[in-house]
Amino acid sequence: MxxxxxxxxxxxxxxxxxVARLVLDYAxxxxxxxxVNRESMDAIKADQRFGKVPRLTIKAADGSEKHLWESRAIQEYIADVFNLFPSSDPFDRADSIAFVCSLYEIFDMFQAIWLYPSLDARRMFWTRLKNERVLQTLRHHEKHLAINSASGMFYHGTRYTTCTSVVVGMRAHFPQIHLPDLVLYALWLRLETMFGQGSIVNEVNTPQISKLVQACDAGKPGEWAKERRDFGAAKWNMEEIKWELDYS
Structure with a gap:
């Protein structure tokens, strides 16, 4: 390893x-x-399995390489390698992924903003996301976390993760944080940017989720978010309700 x-x-x-960057960093x-930028992507596009990135390259000590595409496949592979599922049991793994799939429904909602060319249409869609659709999904997660709260604030309670850290070369215990916790934290970062701080996740609407993301934010995930997440090429324009992305 x-x-x-x-x-x-x-x-x-x-x-x-x-999410893939967060999981790699946390592990x-x-x-x-x-x-890549648009020019360099054009040069390698034909070599990508589905014609796009992200792509994860795994480099072994013997010099051999393997490549993996699609963000969800990448993050689940990393979670498997670094023991970020609650156990090796197939049901436990699938149960954990079910939370991730539900959270990705919200990420997918964000993509629809690109389909609305006019500001009025984007604002109407954004308002519906803020006031209805995002909270509808998050309330299911809030309910699970509330039921589970006696066992801890994270998705899988007191089930500790033993994560192999290749940086320090040792097995380190990361209390209770698993893949769904990291995906929820990444989603929270996006919500805070797109809808305003505390406008969706807060102690009134989602007290258990709020505890979870604040715990992540105070720990290693938060360190990554503050120091190694933003490369300056993505800006959310709140007035125009859209992302401004620099592909250069």
């Missing part, structure tokens, strides 16, 4: 690379970001 290195190929902004993986 200590001899394996990773490269994540993607643009200099969040989008589909966000302590030996990884680096390899950035």
């Amino acid at each position: 200590t001899d394996v290195a990773y490269e994540l190929v993607y643009y200099r902004f969040f989008s589909a690379g966000d 302590g993986a030996n990884y680096k970001n390899v950035f």
